[in-house]
Each structure stands twice: as structure tokens, then as C-alpha cells.
Amino acid sequence: MKAVLALEDGTIFEGRSFTGEGEALAEVCFNTSMTGYQEILTDPSYKLQMVAMTYPLIGNYGTCPEDMESGRVHVEAFIVKEYQPYFSNWRGRASLVDFLKQYGVLGVEGIDTRRLTRKLRIYGAMKGLISTRCEDPEAMVQKAREWPGLDEIDCVPMVTCGQAYRWEGGPGQEVDLAQGDALWQKKSQFKVAAFDYGIKYNILRHLERIGAEVIVLPAKATAEEVLRLNPDGIFLSNGPGDPSLVTYGVETIKDLIGQKPIFGICLGHQLLGKALGGTTYKLKFGHRGGNQPVKDLTTGRVEITAQNHGYCVDLETLDQDAVELTHVNLNDNTLEGFRHRSLPLFCVQYHPENSPGPHDATYLFDRFAELMTRER
Amino acid sequence: MPKREDIKKILIIGSGPIIISQACEFDYSGVQACKALREEGYEIVLVNSNPATIMTDPEMAHRTYIEPITPQVVAKIIEQERPQACLPTLGGQTALNTAVALDEMGVFEKFQVELIGARPEVIKKAEDRDLFRKAMANCGLRVPRSVIITQLSEVEAAAAEIGFPIIVRPAFTLGGTGGGVSYNLDDLRAQCEAGLKASMTSQLMLEESVMGWKEYELEVMRDLNDNVVIICSIENFDAMGVHTGDSITVAPAQTLTDREYQLMRDASLAIMREIGVETGGSNVQFAINPKNGEMVVIEMNPRVSRSSALASKATGFPIAKIAAKLAVGYSLDEIPNDITQETYASFEPTIDYCVVKIPRWTFEKFPGAKDELTTSMRSVGEAMSIGRTFKEAFQKGLRSLETGRFGLGGDGKEKAEALSLEELKTALATPNSQRGFQLGQALRMGLTIQEIHDLTWIDPWFLFQMKQIIDLEEEIKGGLTPEVFRKAKEWGFSDLQLAHLTGSTPDRIRSQRLEAGIRPVYKLVDTCAAEFEAYTPYYYSTYDEEDEVRATDKRKVMILGGGPNRIGQGIEFDYCCCHASFALSEIGVESIMVNSNPETVSTDYDTSDRLYFEPLTYEDVLNIIEAEKPEGVIVQFGGQTPLNLSVPLDRVGVPILGTPPDAIDRAEDRERFQKLLHKLDLKQPPNGIAVNTAEALEIADRIGYPVVVRPSYVLGGRAMEIVYDDKDLDRYMSEAVQASPEHPVLIDKYLKNAIEIDVDAVADGRDCLIAGIMEHIEEAGVHSGDSACSLPPISLSPELIVEIKESTRALAKELGVVGLMNVQYAFQAPTLFVLEVNPRASRTVPFVSKATGTPWAKVATKAMMGLSLKEQGVKEVTPGHVSVKEAVFPFARFPGVDVLLGPEMKSTGEVMGIDADFGMAFAKSQLGAGQYLPSSGGVVLSVKDEDKPGAVDLARRLSALGFEIFATSATADALRGAGVKVTKVPKISEGRPHIVDRMINKKIDLVINTPSGKQASMDARDMRRAALRLSIPYVTTLAAARATVAAMEALCYRELKVKPIQDHHPESI
Ligand SMILES: Nc1ncnc2c1ncn2[C@@H]1O[C@H](COP(=O)(O)OP(=O)(O)O)[C@@H](O)[C@H]1O
């Protein structure tokens, strides 16, 4: 079935839907990972985005229940060069097409994804409409233009959990935050309260790995609710969209800074930056892939990281007397991580939990454990 | 960290001659290393015995030693040059093993040389099977269960412990020499015997078999700051049990989820750290159980490798260059990425296409060798192809092989190899060189993916891709609708296949296609999947939307490369292509290189202004010509491949530079060639053309036996034989070639005892310079590529040399040669015969260039571009030293094959020896080729009757050198009759202890055996095989024996001295 992608700059791509009818209006972005499409599809940070994979052959190993990064697919539409209907892997349970259909997400193949990538690289992130309805291209372009876009829509409420819950190897029982400190089962080394702005499961798996009992909080949980839990540490998760729209998050974080050790990732890092008085800006076309080199300035080591972000904290706007730059991206020298010089908090822009991506940065979870131990 | 300032001079060890499993990829890595380190201001000392390499060009290093790579010789170089460091990780296993030996000899310690790239402990830890096994256990990784043995007596107990099948693996070898799979105790014993011999340390590992598991490779780099990155992942199409060098391989890995891939990545990082590779590139191999994902580590190579060359070409990331920079102290984040210019080497390349590598084999050249692929590598070359789909890359890869196939099928060639279902099933279960096409046939015959998987263990994902291709063939037969047409091109179908499938012609398909607007586009290989702008123009074709070619309006010329290495067409031609490119750049013309061989320097993105990694077929080349519109195309440097394209390209108006295509036809067409010689009053051996046996017998009767026979339609001496009588000729005509009117057989009088002479010349249309005259050591009848030769000639009279020069000039003039030309003569006193004329670069051009200190291929290129030889100011050179070229053979890899030389070429590579006199130059060439001539001990002579008189003199001289002389009966009688003291030894069939017993008992240090012309006897054959197996030097012609004795005398009376080529040719720099 024919499918058309119209970009706001007027470019039209033609391809074929491999999932049947569908349509999506979203920001168009590309991801350069050669593996890990299922994790990408289920990463809540992709809310209101459609993703084109630069690697042309997608679907090769199917999908499997263990590789979910959240409860469902968040990507609005999935664009590939050549969909692979036949999958082969001992863990594979369902084909990608069945998986996408299960979540009602449009998959389109036959698009020159390299051309699309080059467009996005040269002109910057764009809004787009992809559809099997194939109306007049002009009209499609118009619709793409008129869509308000990520700069105006706060996506966090669309992906955060409705109710706090316990992480028990997977999403567990829902809990009532009013019970406060009593909620903890105290079988683990640390108690961590994790803000869910669109959290990936692998973060929770890593928190579990370092010996933490985790309660996952809705994005709008209040500082008071958190402090009543009396956790050993607070985690700020990744999430979709423009940090400037998540004002409630920033306000809450301001009240938590200095109270408990804080570790932030991605959107969590951006919100923390804002809470410390910094500003954020939109990158031209974002960093999305599993090969981004980041230098840990505290050790001089380079780590290859998984990234997925379109916004960035402006280094210049942070008070360098208060915070210390700890990580920098070697491709474009953008800020990738900082810590407070006196308060127990640190954060990174990228994804130490990987999934998909290299495991080089998982040590950061251990740093969080150290920080919690020290501050106890 | 900045680069090291305490080091000024660095010794780089090359990999020596091209052999199976060690080919041009080490020239590629060596060249990168030389350039990278020169650029940093270091003084480079280089040793490599292979003259056909770009790395041994005088401008690559400061001091270039074309000397044998043996520990003793390298020690002399070290003593003479006093480098502060030695970089052994870029010259393959040869360099690594040499470094270990030098370390053990204490040479590094004595001269205060630091091994950079890999310390001796690291090399040992990676290469010693036992140490490696322990290291893996330390990082919690599993390796197949195994037992190390050091002697035959331990075999049985080990077998009981592991259980069959058992994989035998020697330590410190390359390409699996001496290894294999054993299914029973007898096999195992035999294999262990061979393996213990092949291993440098007499150490063998018997290992649990994981055949059928999936095989993967990761290319890893590490710097002194402990930053580690993966450059590329490679998935083998063939399962474990087929050597990766013999496997079709695919990049990136296709059937791993991210979770599994990352575990493999973690393991590679852990291995790098545990083994302790401080800087540089390494290769780690894994096997994965397809049923449950269990992972085992197979091996790691702490050096750049064939796979790293492939990974570099597949990703655009120059591993060897970066490895060299890391070795002198830089860290990855300090080295800029040439391609993007804005990023650094500390990242992991990501690719947005699929890469397929397909090996090329030459079993047909080794009758008696089984066409079977196992754990010991057999392929002699490989082609790489790039596509946006696996199917496209796969079919492009198949036609890149230049074996007459244009894709998986549908090219009209399937019938020729059709097997019955039963045969096919057997064939599928025994991996062999025809596997790809057999899989195609199996799918066409309706075997299911599951059935084929059960027989081959090939991952169903790949089989499905092949099935899609086969299914599309059917659709194509139904008619080329625009959709099917487009899809077919996106899936790599060539116009030729489409023509066959639809009953059309390639030309018609082409115009139909262009009319339908279906044209290839060219995309960039940029290391980053377009995330950053790329500056190095490295392209591949595909059928997609956007074209990225940035055509310029500068003057530009296209060079067609030589494709995959094969016996007869290898690195020598790539050398010439690179020089064409260098020459063009010297005169300010842009160069566009087209080639499909990932091992080469020509496919380095640094070599030419633009690189197209494409198959060298008419269609693919014409497409690039249309995209680039060069002012001309150079076809005479890439060997036969581009030469074959010259006529069709010429026909459609593509300007061919240099010698006109018609001259090629005049040299190759029998009748026209005869007329040409006649006109110039030159002689040819009496000859005739036969289309059936009767005619052949008639011709043979007319010209007299023995005769040289060959099919007219094959090249490189393929299926060429010397035939001695009617019975033999009858067999040849009916069995070997099946002559027919379309496929006549050429019959020449065999010129007995003639001296063969190779001449390379360059002409500009007016003048012709003789670049070099080489006198062959072996007589005519041994293929020029297999014969040793000397420049200048050693025995030719001045008059003859004048005659040779004049004949050559006349030929060049008459053919209108502009560029290079090669003539082969046979001198049978008093007549000079012309054997053949090749109006193109020959295999000997690099050797001649090194011997004379003149870059002849560059000179030829400039001549083609209109610069006369006069303007260029080049002159003929008479060097003041003797250069000897010696060929290197792959016999050890083909058990059961006789080592005799004939008119069909068998060598894979060559070495060069340079010295003041012939004896020492020949001695060096022998050392370089791995013939370690003894200085004392026993020599056995066993020669045919006509060689007996000559043998007497040799025996005398050997006696004088203090050798004990042994001989088989008749030879012994002849020697004794002439007064030589000799011990008679029985042949194998004459009782024991026979000659081979003595060889095994280490009483024999040199074998001189010249087989009597016809059917060589089994006895003699076994003796030669034994020599090969026991690594005893052997000689099979009297001429070579003479040269060998001269060399032994030189070694006995003089010290072997080393001298860099910069000192041999001080004027040419
Ligand atoms: N235990 C094993 N079981 C089955 N096949 C094996 C085993 N070990 C090695 N092989 C096969 O043999 C090939 C060569 O082995 P390897 O250790 O890589 O030696 P080399 O040094 O020649 O590369 C591998 O590519 C693999 O296909």
C-alpha cells in the first residue's frame, strides 16, 4: 500500500506501508543505531515523533517481550528502507509487522532514508505528515506546517504513569504516596524514588541492579510527596519533548535540590539544568543513535553512548561556580553532563541505561549508589 | 596524549609475499601506517620482501629494505638502522611471528628497541592457545573445551576427553594452516602430525566442535587511555566450520538483537583489556549457538587483519592508519576523522548500507585438491560489494567475482552446473566453492528454507533473502513491468540477467531501463550514516532516489582496477592502478578509481580523487562513466579484467586511453597475431588450431611432440599442458577441454630447453623504452608467473639482448602501443621465438620498477596523457646490482597436490632479492620465499636422464661445500661414474629405509628432483610432497638447482648484507 511522507519544507517521499492503513503527524527524526529497533519503538521519549532508521534493513530479528522499554510503542510512525518480513533469532517471538500492528503504529518502507537523513541534517528537525491516504501532497505539507509541533505540546503527561507504582523486575503494584515512608519494603540497600517523565524500563532494571528498591512516581508528584517517602535518592528520568514546557517538573525539582541525592538522565538532566537556573535550546537535528562519543572530564575517558535528545542545556547559562561540567560530546562539544560542586546531584544528557546502545556508561548508576551511600 | 617525542625512528615489518590468508590487505595497512607515521615526522624503516607492494615504493618509507623477512635478516636491519621502536601489528602473522622471534633472540633488548602496538607478552597471550584460554576464563568468557597437546602420543587421551568431531588448531599460524576437522582417530592422528609441524611452537589444540553455530567477528580498537571502540561487526553467512576467510561475510551483523550485540561488544572490550592490547586494532571472533544464544570466544588477533581491511572498506574508518597513530601515543579523541573532518576517531562508525564479501577460490588449478571448505583457508581473493539491500549487495558481490556469473542466477549459466537433487543435497552438506549457486539451485528446485538450513546451518534469514531473489526471477520472466523492473534493480539484478530472463539482450534492457528512468544513484560511504557531512568521495551505486555525486568540471580520468585477487591477477595490477592514480595527481588530473577488491591500496579512499566500489562489469562501469563523464578510461593496468572491457566500451564511444583497443585484439587474436609477427619477420613456435581430436592429432603430427596445448578462450595459462604423445593428446582433447568449433584448442610446438625471457616496455606512440629484460631461471614451459627470473639477464649474449630490444620496439611500434607492453620470448639457440605479447601492464611491472628505480607505470600513465617519454626525461636503466624475483606457491594448503611447475600458473605471490651478484640475490629470494637453504647437511639428487650430466657439476660443488650427497639409483650411478662421492638411497618403492624415511629422520636438508617429462612417477611425487610437508627446501628443475647451488655458495663464502633501495637507486629519489 502506497504511503506518502510530507515534510514541512515541502519535500515529498513516497514509500509503501507494511502495516496497512495509517497516518501520523509528528516531528521527523532519524536514528543511526544499527540494532535495537524494538527498544527505540518503545522508548517513551519518542512521543510525537516518527523515526526513520538509517540502517536500511529492519525487522531482521523480530521482536520479543524482554526487549520492551515501556508498555507500548510510542513512536508515531516507523520509517525504513527495506522491511524484513522474515525474522531469525532464537529470542524472536513476533515479527515486527505484527508488533507494530498490535500497537496500531504505521510502518513504512521503500523510502530513501539516507536522503531523508541528509535533509534533516541540512535543514534541521522538521514536522511531517505520513499517511497511506495519499491526499494532495500540498495539503499534506500544509497540515504538517500547521501542526503546532513539539515546541508547543508538552508530551510528558501523555507518557507518564497515572499512579505511582513499585518496580519489581517489571511494573508492579500501584501504591498510594500518602502512605509515605511506610511504602518501602526495605529489603534492598537503597530506596529510590524515580520520576517518570517517560521512563525506560532499563533504567529501572539498572536501579534494581545497584541494589535499589524503586517507587516510580508520576511526573506531577509533588516535592512534598517525595520527601514524605524519605528516599535515599531521587531519580529524574528521560522523557519526550521540550523541557521548557515541563514547568511543573522544574518547580518540583527546585524544591528537592539539596534535600536528597539526585541523578538525572536526558529530560531529567534538562529539567535539573533549568532548576539550577540554566536554559535549554533545541539542537538542529538532535542526537539519536548508539555511537555518540562522550568524554568524562573527571577521568579523561571516552565512552560510546546511546543518545536520544533534541534539546540541550546551554552550558553558558549554568553558574559555573555552582556546577561542574563533567561530560561533553566530542562530536559537537555540547553539554552531556554536570554535577553540583556542593550539593549531591549529578546528571547526564545521554542514556547510561543504553538499551539500545553500548554499555560503557552504566558506571553512572554505580556513581549514584556511591552518592546515596555517602549522603546517608 | 600528544605523540611520543622519545621515538624518532620506527621499524615497520611487512608481511612478505602474497600467500593464501595473507594478501594485499597488509600492503594496504602498511601503506597507511607509513603515511600516518611519516606525516607525524618519524623516520620510517621498512622491511618487506614483496616488490609488488606500494609500501615498498621508495617514497613511502625513508629506508626501505626489500629483504627477506626472517628474524636473522631483520636483526641485521635493526643493527644497521638502530630504530627506537618496532611496529609489528600491521604486517600480518608474519610480522607478529618475526617480532616474537626477535624478542626471544634478545635483539630488541640488545639494541634497545621498543615493540609498539603489541608487546611480546600480549602477542603470546593472544596467540598461545593455552594462555588465551586462561585469559578468557579470567574475564568470565567461555571458549570451546579443549586440550593442548605437544606430541602425537597425547592424541588418544585428548580425543577421549573431548569427543568427536574435533577441531585441530595449531598455534601461531595463519589462515588455519595445518588445522582441520576430524571425525575419527585415524584422521585425527594424521592431522595432528601435520599440525604439529605447522605450528611454530609445536603446540596443537584439540577443541570441542561448535560447527553449525553462527560465526561473528568484531573489529576493535584501543588507545593508551583505555578507550575502546568497535569499528565494525561482521556476520558470517557460512556457519562455524568454514574459515571466515572462506565464508561469505556480511557487515554489519544482521541477526543479533541489540542486547546480544552489546554482550558481544562487552566481551570484546573485556578481551582487549585482559589480553592487554594497549593500542591498535584487533579482531575478535565469536560463535553463537543459534538455539539458545550461548556465546563462545573463538580467537582474537592482536593486529590488523584481513577482516580489519574489510571493516575499513566497509565503514570508511581507516583502522591501520589510526592504529599507527595510536601506537605512537595519540588517543582516539585526538585523531580527526578524515571523512567528516569535524569529528574524531573516538566514535563507532555506523553504516546505512549492507556490505557483502565473497571469497574467490582456484581449486581448478590444483587437480587432486578437494573442493571443500573447512577450517583451513583456501580462497585466494575476495570481492566486496555494497548495496542498500542485502540482495543488491549479494548479487553485486557475485558478479564482482568475475567468474562469469552476473548474479545468483538467471544469467544463463545455471544449467552448466545443475546437479541432481541427491547430488545437490550432498553438495550443500559439504561446503564448497560453488555453494552460493548451489543454494540458488536448491531454492529453484523447491527445497524449503528449513530443509536447506538443516543441510547447511546457514541462517534462515540469509536463505530467505536468496529465496526472494529466486522468486523474483519468476516474476521477471512474467514481464518487466515498471514495478518489477525497479524492484529487480533494487535487488541487484544486472541487465544481463534481466535480458536472459526475458529473452532480450543486455543492450535492449539497458535502453528500456534508461527510458523508464531507472538509473543507479551513487551514495557515499561516510562512517556516520549521513549524520555529518562527508568530505572523502567514496561511492557505491544503488537504486534509490538521491544521487550524491559531486561531479567537478576538472580534467578527470577513470582507472579500472583488477577486481578480486586470483592466481595470475593480483597485487601487481593493483600496484599499477595506484601508480596511474599517483601519476594523474602529479599532472593535475583527477583520478577516478573503480574496483571491487577490499584488500587493496587502490580501494583506499586516500588513493584517488574519487573511489567507486563497484563490480567491474560492462554495465556497472558504463553507469559510472555516464555519471562522471571522464575524458578517458585507463584499461591497461588492471590485468585482464579491464582489458576485456575495452572493446565493448570502445564500441559505445568511451575514450580508451593509450594503446588502441584494436591493438589488444591484434595481440590476442591468433590469426591477426600471426600476421603481425610475419610482417615484422619475427618467429613463433610452429602451431595450429584444432576444433576436434582428429585435427589436433594431425597438427601434432605436423609440428612434432611435445606440444603445448591450451583452450583458446581461457587466460592465465588455465588448463594449459605440455603433451608428449597421441594418447595424451587424445585424453586432453576429450577430457580436459572438450574442444568444439566455438572453443578451439591452440597447439604450439613445445620449445624444449629454451630460455624464457620476459620484457616490459613502455611506449608513447613514437619512442619505446625497454623497462626491463628478465631472464627466467626455469626453462620455457614453466609459466612466467611461476618462474624465478633475474634482472639483468645472467646468460644472454649482448647480441641477443640487442635482438630482444629491437623486436620489442618493432612490436610496440607496429601495435601503436601507448603505455605499457609485455613480451614473452623463448630463446632456443640460435632462434628467438615470440611466445606472446600483452599490450598492457604485466605482473612484472612492480618488480622491474623496483629493480630499476623507475616507476614505469607512472611513466606509462603520463605517456597515455600525452607526455612523451622525451618530455618526461626517462631513460632505460642498467642497474648496477642483480634483482631476482621468486614465486611463492600455495601447495601446502592443498594436500595431495603435486608441487611440479608447468605452463599453468600456480603461484600466489612473489618476493625479490637484491644484491651485487646473482648468487646472493638468488639466495635472498629463496629466503624470502621461505626456502631456507641449508649451510650443511645432506642433499638428495634424483634427476631425469637428460639432467644427469648437469647434476654432476652440482654434486661436485655441493660436496665442496661440505654437503653429504645422496642420490636415487640411476642418478647415483651417474654421479659415481663421474667420480662424485655419493650414497645410494632406495626410492619409496625400493625398500626401506627409503628416501622419505631419511627425510623424516632429518638427514636430508635439500631435495633436487627433476621429474622426467611425461607422467611423473608416484615415487618422485611422494618425495616432493614429503619435502613440502617437512619444510625441506626442494627444487624441481635443473636450472633452479644451478641457481640454488650458486646461492648456497654465496651464503657460504660471503656474509648476507642488507641495503635499502634508497641506496640502490640514490639518483631516483
Ligand atoms: N571449535 C570449533 N568448532 C567449529 N569450527 C571452528 C572451531 N574453531 C574454529 N572453527 C572454524 O575454523 C575457522 C578458523 O579458526 P580460527 O581460530 O579463527 O583460526 P585462524 O587463525 O585460521 O583464523 C573459524 O573461522 C571457524 O569457522
Ligand SMILES: Nc1ncnc2c1ncn2[C@@H]1O[C@H](COP(=O)(O)OP(=O)(O)O)[C@@H](O)[C@H]1O
Ligand atoms: N611453445 C612453447 N614452448 C615452451 N613453453 C611455452 C610455449 N608456449 C608457452 N610456453 C610456456 O607457457 C607459459 C604460459 O604461456 P603464455 O602464452 O605466456 O600464457 P599466459 O597468457 O598464461 O601468460 C609461458 O610462460 C611459457 O613458459
Ligand SMILES: [Mg+2]
Ligand atoms: Mg580466524
Ligand SMILES: [Mg+2]
Ligand atoms: Mg605469459
